[in-house]
Amino acid sequence: xxxxxxxxxxxxxxxxxxxxxxxxxxxxxxxxxxxxxxxxxxxxxxxxxxxxxxxxxxxxxxxxxxxxxxxxxxxxxxxxxxxxxxxxxxxxxxxxxxxxxxxxxxxxxxxxxxxxxxxxxxxxxxxxxxxxxxxxxxxxxxxxxxxxxxxxxxxxxxxxxxxxxxxxxxxxxxxxxxxxxxxxxxxxxxxxxxxxxxxxxxxxxxxxxxxxxxxxxxxxxxxxxxxxxxxxxxxxxxxxxxxxxxxxxxxxxxxxxxxxxxxxxxxxxxxxxxxxxxxxxxxxxxxxxxxxxxxxxxxxxxxxxxxxxxxxxxxxxxxxxxxxxxxxxxxxxxxxxxxxxxxxxxxxxxxxxxxxxxxxxxxxxxxxxxxxxxxxxxxxxxxxxxxxxxxxxxxxxxxxxxxxxxxxxxxxxxxxxxxxxxxxxxxxxxxxxxxxxxxxxxxxxxxxxxxxxxxxxxxxxxxxxxxxxxxxxxxxxxxxxxxxxxxxxxxxxxxxxxxxxxxxxxxxxxxxxxxxxxxxxxxxxxxxxxxxxxxxxxxxxxxxxxxxxxxxxxxxxxxxxxxxxxxxxxxxxxxxxxxxxxxxxxxxxxxxxxxxxxxxxxxxxxxxxxxxxxxxxxxxxxxxxxxxxxxxxxxxxxxxxxxxxxxxxxxxxxxxxxxxxxxxxxxxxxxxxxxxxxxxxxxxxxxxxxxxxxxxxxxxxxxxxxxxxxxxxxxxxxxxxxxxxxxxxxxxxxxxxxxxxx
Numbered sequence: 001x002x003x004x005x006x007x008x009x010x011x012x013x014x015x016x017x018x019x020x021x022x023x024x025x026x027x028x029x030x031x032x033x034x035x036x037x038x039x040x041x042x043x044x045x046x047x048x049x050x051x052x053x054x055x056x057x058x059x060x061x062x063x064x065x066x067x068x069x070x071x072x073x074x075x076x077x078x079x080x081x082x083x084x085x086x087x088x089x090x091x092x093x094x095x096x097x098x099x100x101x102x103x104x105x106x107x108x109x110x111x112x113x114x115x116x117x118x119x120x121x122x123x124x125x126x127x128x129x130x131x132x133x134x135x136x137x138x139x140x141x142x143x144x145x146x147x148x149x150x151x152x153x154x155x156x157x158x159x160x161x162x163x164x165x166x167x168x169x170x171x172x173x174x175x176x177x178x179x180x181x182x183x184x185x186x187x188x189x190x191x192x193x194x195x196x197x198x199x200x201x202x203x204x205x206x207x208x209x210x211x212x213x214x215x216x217x218x219x220x221x222x223x224x225x226x227x228x229x230x231x232x233x234x235x236x237x238x239x240x241x242x243x244x245x246x247x248x249x250x251x252x253x254x255x256x257x258x259x260x261x262x263x264x265x266x267x268x269x270x271x272x273x274x275x276x277x278x279x280x281x282x283x284x285x286x287x288x289x290x291x292x293x294x295x296x297x298x299x300x301x302x303x304x305x306x307x308x309x310x311x312x313x314x315x316x317x318x319x320x321x322x323x324x325x326x327x328x329x330x331x332x333x334x335x336x337x338x339x340x341x342x343x344x345x346x347x348x349x350x351x352x353x354x355x356x357x358x359x360x361x362x363x364x365x366x367x368x369x370x371x372x373x374x375x376x377x378x379x380x381x382x383x384x385x386x387x388x389x390x391x392x393x394x395x396x397x398x399x400x401x402x403x404x405x406x407x408x409x410x411x412x413x414x415x416x417x418x419x420x421x422x423x424x425x426x427x428x429x430x431x432x433x434x435x436x437x438x439x440x441x442x443x444x445x446x447x448x449x450x451x452x453x454x455x456x457x458x459x460x461x462x463x464x465x466x467x468x469x470x471x472x473x474x475x476x477x478x479x480x481x482x483x484x485x486x487x488x489x490x491x492x493x494x495x496x497x498x499x500x501x502x503x504x505x506x507x508x509x510x511x512x513x514x515x516x517x518x519x520x521x522x523x524x525x526x527x528x529x530x531x532x533x534x535x536x537x538x539x540x541x542x543x544x545x546x547x548x549x550x551x552x553x554x555x556x557x558x559x560x561x562x563x564x565x566x567x568x569x570x571x572x573x574x575x576x577x578x579x580x581x582x583x584x585x586x587x588x589x590x591x592x593x594x595x596x597x598x599x600x601x602x603x604x605x606x607x608x609x610x611x612x613x614x615x616x617x618x619x620x621x622x623x624x625x626x627x628x629x630x631x632x633x634x635x636x637x638x639x640x641x642x643x644x645x646x647x648x649x650x651x652x653x654x655x656x657x658x659x660x661x662x663x664x665x666x667x668x669x670x671x672x673x674x675x676x677x678x679x680x681x682x683x684x685x686x687x688x689x690x691x692x693x694x695x696x697x698x699x700x701x702x703x704x705x706x707x708x709x710x711x712x713x714x715x716x717x718x719x720x721x722x723x724x725x726x727x728x729x730x731x732x733x734x735x736x737x738x739x740x741x742x
Contacts (some may be wrong), residue, residue, distance in 0.1 A: 002367040002370060008143070008290045009092070010470065012030045013277065013581055014172065016548075018317055020207060023546055036455075037479070046422040046584075048064040050096070051080060051084065051124065051125070051128050052252065053128075053132075053165050053166065053169040053172075053520075054166060054169065055166050055167070055170070056166050056574060057090055057152060057165055057166030057167075058090055058092060058166070059081070059084070059086050059091045059092065059152070059416055060082060060091075060092045060093075060094055061077040061080050061091055061093055061094075062077075062092070062094050062095070062096035063076050063077055063093055063095055063096060064076065064096045064103045064104075064106050064117075065106050065107065065108055065113055066108040066116075066375075066376065066377050066378075066379070066401055066404060066407075066411075067108075067202070067403050067404065068108045068109065068375075068377055068403075068404040068406060068407035068408075068411065069404070069405070069406055069407070070108065070113070070645075070649060070706075071199055071200055071642060071645030071648065071649065072108065072113045072418045073093060073095065073200070073202065073403075074093070074201045074225060074642060074645060075113070075114070075196060075641050075642050075645060076113065076117055076121055076196060076200075076586075077091060077093045077123065077201070077442060078193050078198060078641055079117070079118060079121040079194065079440040079641060079644055080120070080121045080122075080124050080125040080254050081125060081193050082125060082186065082191055082192065082193040082194045083121075083123070083125030083126040083128075083185060084120045084125035084126075085125075085129050085131060085149040085150060085151070085152070085192075086125075086128050086152050086165070086193075087151040087152040088193055088196075088198065089461050090152050093201040094400060095403075096401075097400075097401075098379040098380065098383070098398075098399045098401050101381050101422070105380065106158065106378075106379060106380065106401070107334070107377060107378040107379075107412075107581055108377040108378075108381075108404075108407055108411075108427075108707075109377055109378065109407075109409060109412050109477065109514070110607060110706060110708070111607035111608070111609070111704065111705025111706060111707045111708045111709065112454060113249070113669075113705060113707075114641065114702070114703050114704055114705045114706070115446060115608060115702065115704050116707060117507070118641075118702065118703055119702075120640075122186075123180045123181075123183055123185070124180075126183040126184065126185050127177070127178045127180055128172075128184070128726055129149055130144075130178050130183055130184075130446070131172045131173075131175040131177070131178065132149070132154055132165055132168050132169075132172045133147050133149060133154055133173070133429045134172070134175045134176070135154075135168040135169075135171035135172035135174075135175055135514045136154035136156070136163050136168055138171065138175075138298075139163065139168070139171060140156055140159065140161055141154055142158075142159075142586075146158060151192070152164055152739075153165070153286040154168060154476050155363055157473060159339040162410055165471075169271065177408060179305050181183070181218050188638070188639060191293070192640060194641050194642075195639070195640065195641070195643065196642070196643075197392065197642070197643050197644040198644060198645075200641050201405065202208075208254050212330070212375055212402065212403040213375060213402055213403050213404065213405050213407070213529065214356055214357065214359070214360045214361065214362070214373060214375035214402040214403075214404065214405075215357050215360050215375075215434065217373040217402060217432065218362075218432075219362060219364060219373075219430045220430070221429055221430055222286070222362065222429070222430040222431065223252055223278050223279065223280060223427060223429050223430065223431050224278070224279055224280070224281055224282040224285050224431070224432050225276055225277065225279075225285060225420070225423050225427070225431045225432065225433045225434075226273045226276070226277050226282070226285045226286055226288075226289050226433075226434070226435075226436075226439075227257070227274050227275070227276050227277075227280045227419050227423065227433060227435075227439075228274050228276075228277070228292060228294065228295075229273065229274035229439075229443055230272070230273060230274065230296045230298065231296070231298075231304045231442065231671075231672040231673075232296065232298040232299060232301050232670070232671035232672050233297045233301045233509050233510050233671060233672075234300070234301050234509055234671075235273065235297060235298040235299050235301070235302070235510060235671075236258075236273040236296070236297045236298045236299065237256050237258075237273050237275060237294060237295075237296065238294075238295040238296060238297045238642070239294075239295050239446050240256055240275045240292065240293065241291075241292065241293045241294075242256060242275060242292075244291070244293075245277060245288050245291060245292055247484065248284075248287070248288045248291060249284060249287075249410070249710060250279045250280045250284025250285070250288070251278070251279045251284060251288050252278045252279055252280065252286075252429075253276075253277075253278045253426070253427050254275065254276065254277045254278070254288070254292075255275070255276055255426055256273075256274075256275055256644060257271060257272075257273065257274050257275065257276050257419075257422060257423070257426075258271075259271060259272050259559055260293045260389055260418070260422070261651070263326070264524075265376075265451050269376040269385065269413045269414060269418070269445070269511075270388075270389060270415065270418055271389055271418050271419050272415070272443075275292060275294055275424070275571075276427075277289055277292065278423065278425045278427045278429075278431060282339055283433055284434070284723060286436065296672060298670075298709070299671075300509060301509030301510070301671035302670050302672075303670075303671065303722055304507075304508070304509055304510070304665040304668060304671050305668050305669050305670060305671070305722065306349075306350075306449075306668045306669065309449065309474075309506060309668070310345050310347070310385050310451070312506055312646055313347070313451035313472040313506065314345075314451075316470075316472050316504045316506070316719055317345065317453035317470050317472050317630070318453070318502075319504075320502070320612065321470050321502025322478065322502075322503065322504040322505065323502070323503055323504075324500060324501065324502050324503070325471075325487075325502070325503055326487040326489070326493055326499065326500070326501040327486035327499070327500050327501075328496070328497065328498060328499040328500075329466075329492070329496075329497045329498035329499065329501055330498055331466050331467070331468050331498040331500040332500075333498075334457055334465055334466035334497070334498035335455060335456075335457045335466045335468065335498075336544075337457075338362055338457025338465060338466055339455070339458055339459055339460040339670035340456055340458075340537060340702065341455065341456070341457050341458075342455070342456050342457075342530075342534055342537050342727070343454065343455050343456075344451075344530055344533060344731055345451070345452070345453050345454070345731060346451070346452045346454065346525070346526040346529065346530065346730070346731045346732065347449070347450065347451045347452070347733075348449060348450055348522045348525060348526070348730045348733045349449050349664075349665035349666060349667070349733060349734070350446040350447060350448060350449045350510065350512075350665070350666035350667075350668070350742045351446060351521075351664055351665070351666060352440070352441050352444045352446060352447075352664075352666055352675075352681060353407075353408045353409060353410035353444055353448035353515055354406075354408075354440075354441075354664075354681065354683060355404070355405060355406035355407060355410055355440070356405045356406050357375060357404060357405025357406060358434065358435045358436065358439065358440040359410075359411075359415075359416040359434075359435040359439070360374075360375065360416065360433060360434045360438060360442055361373065361374040361416045361417045361419070361420035361421075361432075361433055361707070362373075362374075362420065362430065362431070362432040362433075363386075363417070363420035363421045363424040363430065363431055363433070364424060364430040364431075364695060365390065365421055365424045365425040366425075366428075368392050368393075368396055369392070369396040369397070369398075370386055370387075370390060370392065370396065370397045370421050370424075370425075371385065371396070371397075371398045371400070372397070372398070372399050372400065372421060373399075373400045373402055373520060373622050374399060374400070374401070374402065374414070374416070374417050374420075374425070375401075375403065375404030375405065375407075375411060375419065376399070376401065376404070376411050376414055377404065377407045377409070377410075377411035377412045378411070378412045378414065379399040379401050380399075381414060382414030382417045383397040383398075383399050384397075384398055385417060385418050386399075386414075386417055386421045388417055388670055389418040389421060389422055390421055390422070391710060396741065399417075407505065408515055408516040408656075409513060409514035409515050409516060409518065410444065410445065410513070410515075412513065413513055414512060416435065416627075417434060419433055420432075420433040425676040426581055436678050437676070437678070438676040438677060440668075441676050441681065442672070442673040442675075442676060443509070443574070444513075444666075444673075445482070445511045445512055445513030445514075446510060446511065446512050446513070446515075446666055446702065447483065447510040447512070447513075447514075447515035447518075447522065448456065448473065448481055448482075448483060448484035448508075449471070449661075450471065450473050450474075450475050450484065450522055450526075451471070451473075452461065452469055452470070452471055452472075452473040452526045453469070453470040453472070454467075454469050454470075454526075454530050455467075455468040456467065456468070456530070457498075458534065458537065458538050460538060462538030462540055462545075463538075464492065464496055464538075464549060465497060465498060466493075466496065466497075466498040466499070466536060467492060467495065467496045467498070467499045467500075467501070468499070468500045468501075469486075469500070469501050469502065470502045470503075470504065471486050471501065471502065471504075472503075472504050472505075472506065473478055473485070473486070473503065473504070473505055473506070474505065474506050474507075474508035474510075474512065474578070475505040475506075475507070475508060476507055476508065477507075478505050479505065480503075480505055481508055481512045482512045482513050482514070483513060483514050483518045483519055484508075484512055485519040486501065486503065486521060486523060487519070487523075487558070488501055489556070489557060489558045489569070490523055490527060491527055491569075491604075491605070492527070492531070492549055493556075494556040494557075494569075495549055495550070495551065495556075495571075500536070503685065506723045509671060510668060510671075516615055516653065516656060516707070516708050516711055517606055517607070517653070517708035517711040517712050520604060520606040520607075520708070520709075520711070520712040521657070521660070521711055521712055521715070523712070524602065524604040524606075524711075524712030524713055524715060524716055524721065525661070525712075525715040525716050525733065526716075527716075528602035528603065528604065528712075528713065528716035528717075528720070529602075529716045529719050529720060529730070529731070531545070531546065531549070532600070532601075532602070532716065532720040532723065532731050533729065536723075541603050542578075542600075542705065542720065543578060543582045543587055543601055544608070545577060546601070546603065547575055547578060547579070550571040550574055550575045550578075552571070552572075553569060553570065553571055553572025553573075553575065554570075554571055554572070555568045555569065555570050556568065556569045556571065556624065557569070558605065565719060567613060569605050570610070571700060573610045573635050573701075574605060574610050574612070574696060575599075575687070576610075576635065576699075577603065577610050577611065577612040577633040577634060577635050577697060578601075578603050578633075580612070580633040580695065580697060581601070581612040581613060581631050581633040581695075582601065582612075582614065582633065584614075584631045584633060584693065584695060585599060585601075585614035585616070585629075585631040587599065587601065587614060590724070591698045593616070593633040594618075596618060596621070596725050596726060596742070597616065597617070597618040597619075597628070597725050598616070598617060598721045598722065598723070598724025598725030598726075599615065599616045599617075599724055600614065600615050600617070600716070600717045600718060600719065600720025600721030600722070600723065600724055601613070601614050601720060602713040602714075602715075602716035602717040602720060603713055604709070604712035604713045605709075606708060606709045607634070607704065607705055607707075607708045607709045608637075608704035608705065608709070609634060609635070609636045609704055609705070609708075609709030609710070610636075610709075611632065611634045611709050611710050611713050612632075612633050612634075612636065613631065613633075613654065613710075613711070613712065613713040613717045614630070614631045614717060615627060615717040615718045615720075615721045616628040616629045616630075616721060617718060617721040617725060617727065619725045619726050619740050621741065621742035622741060622742075623738055623739070623740035623741040623742075624737055624739070625662060625718075625722060625735060625739035625740065626688075627658055627688065627690040627718065628690055629671065629690050629691050629693070629712070629716075630654055630658075630690055630691070630692045630693070630694050632650055632692060632693065632694045632695070632710060633694075633695045634650065634694070634695070634696050634697065634706075634709070635653045635696070635697045635699050635701075636696065636703060636704045636705070636709070637698075637699060637701040637702050637703040637704050638698055638699060638700055638701055638703055639698075639703040640696050640698075640703070641703065646694075646696070646706050647694045647705040648696045649710070649728060650692070650706060650710040651692040651705055651707075653706075653707070653708065653710035654692050654710055654711065655684050655689055655692070656684075656711055656714075657710075657711040657712070657713075657714030657715045657718075658684055658688075658689075658690075658714055658715075658718055659682070659683050659684030659688075660734070661683075661714075661715045661718050661730075661733055661735055662682070662684065662688070662718075662734060662735055663681070663682035663721065663734050664681050664682065664683075664734055665681065665734050666681065669735065719735070722735070722740065725742055728740060
């Protein structure tokens with residue numbers, strides 16, 4: 001089966017229309033639960049959308065999901081406007097309010113926005129268009145099938161009459177509501193909006209510096225807060241000089257906050273132990289923080305550190321796994337009989353999210369109610385967390401969703417909302433809680449580190465016949481931590497006759513969570529780098545070796561461990577993007593490159609997307625790595641809704657991956673994060689950013705998301721390019737330039 005089929009709306013979808021103030025049309029679509037056989041995220045989804053058509057012809061479309069820089073605030077309205085047959089210049093886009101009863105689940109994550117919303121939002125627009133046509137037909141006393149629409153106007157060609165949507169809106173609001181499951185949709189060949197390069201609807205406002213982001217929020221009577229937590233995860237306040245801090249200029253209050261892990265979902269994202277300082281300005285609060293003296297009870301995590309993790313992983317990796325994720329054939333016997341055996345140990349570090357906008361939330365609490373303004377990726381769980389933290393009903397929590405200056409999975413966690421609400425209630429005034437960069441770096445939910453001990457066997461012809469991975473990961477009580485997991489169907493599973501995936505778990509007190517392309521952002525580096533090693537050991541071209549491994553086109557199960565959704569892996573689709581990127585990158589001529597310049601290739605399947613990438617890199621005699629060019633070919637289905645936004649997402653994901661490989665790691669020492677700012681965990685600088693060429697292959701599959709799947713191949717493609725340039729393998733990240741000196 002293919003999971004994406006489940007995203008079509010059910011027949012329980014209903015549409016309601018009412019006359020809007022001023023004579024316009026207000027259209028609401030409500031989608032009921034999908035059939036029991038559907039594979040969806042979590043519980044059954046309820047999706048809603050609003051279209052407002054005013055008498056003057058202006059059209060307002062609400063965008064239901066958070067905008068975190070992925071372009072969703074532009075893309076979803078484009079889909080509705082296309083089937084509505086609107087003129088885009090007449091469309092105004094507004095952020096929808098947070099309301100699960102009207103909009104269903106509103107979130108940004110997992111590259112789900114397109115697969116979950118593409119068909120439902122098309123049907124919303126098509127239903128509205130059908131009602132407008134019916135209104136025109138009634139007005140002219142003709143049949144609807146003799147009318148057509150174009151750019152916000154209904155035409156009756158036989159009589160030469162036409163009416164704009166604004167003139168028809170009031171009448172349309174009284175038309176019978178179509179069955180959403182039955183409304184006809186446009187032939188994609190007739191699209192006028194979908195497929196066009198449309199700038200982000202907020203671009204001008206962002207350039208003008210208008211207040212769109214959470215960090216921009218101000219409310220009457222607002223105070224500012226900083227919240228100081230133990231540098232060791234899980235530590236508690238023993239004592240603090242809060243009375244002295246209260247006397248400092250601008251400070252209104254300072255108090256100890258006790259931990260409240262009130263998250264109903266069980267994830268540790270409630271309020272941590274710490275000290276809050278509330279002041280008339282953030283500067284005053286921040287200066288007062290410098291005078292704060294806290295004695296901490298650091299707790300058990302103070303005994304943990306990166307060096308100890310690496311040493312323990314090495315010991316575990318040499319032994320038998322604690323358990324197995326997958327066992328095919330007899331890997332042990334096959335390895336003993338292999339013509340050539342290749343072994344390697346790979347590792348990758350903890351990573352922070354490094355959003356440009358630090359964590360922040362503005363909260364107003366009183367009379368048993370809470371109102372919050374937050375740049376959150378997942379507002380509804382945030383509201384539940386705040387309600388549980390304050391001991392109030394979730395219906396008494398209102399969340400205003402602001403634009404977010406980056407998310408990458410960090411803002412799926414709503415700890416800052418719980419903290420802001422608690423501090424605001426204690427302070428008795430509206431409070432903006434704003435983390436500084438060191439808070440953001442040292443109190444994250446990190447991409448977990450991991451260790452892989454790999455062994456593979458090749459037959460005399462160079463064919464891969466045996467494959468083993470002992471994955472040493474992190475967790476508690478033998479259970480892996482959040483996103484510290486590996487799919488039992490991880491490539492090349494299903495393509496090698498004898499394969500073992502073993503796993504051992506080390507205890508961890510450091511919080512972890514999803515980072516852009518969770519799991520895949522690390523596993524892609526490991527498996528595609530090791531596959532490259534095998535290609536070279538077999539004496540084969542790395543592209544040819546991968547194509548031989550993919551074999552004839554067929555579909556393999558690829559069950560993601562997140563949300564238990566099924567995502568089938570089509571080897572033919574992957575082979576197609578791999579061949580194409582090799583052509584685009586002039587792969588066959590790679591040996592003609594200058595000394596210490598090389599090309600590397602990698603592919604990866606994640607979030608329904610098939611991506612193959614080639615990186616060209618040059619390594620100086622001093623070991624410095626420069627990325628010269630990146631070529632990307634992707635298959636994400638039949639339609640690219642907004643090519644401008646799509647290319648943006650792919651290029652951004654590739655650059656994120658390159659940045660992680662070149663200079664990013666979080667190290668733990670005595671239970672605390674060592675790094676504090678961008679000087680020690682380096683985002684990719686502008687002068688390091690290469691050209692990234694992007695091509696999309698159109699296939700007869702439903703369109704899927706683009707926020708994440710371009711990232712995983714970028715890291716191994718770079719590391720494989722470095723090997724081609726220097727003959728030295730990168731098996732641990734970030735890249736150590738000292739090991740690359742001539």
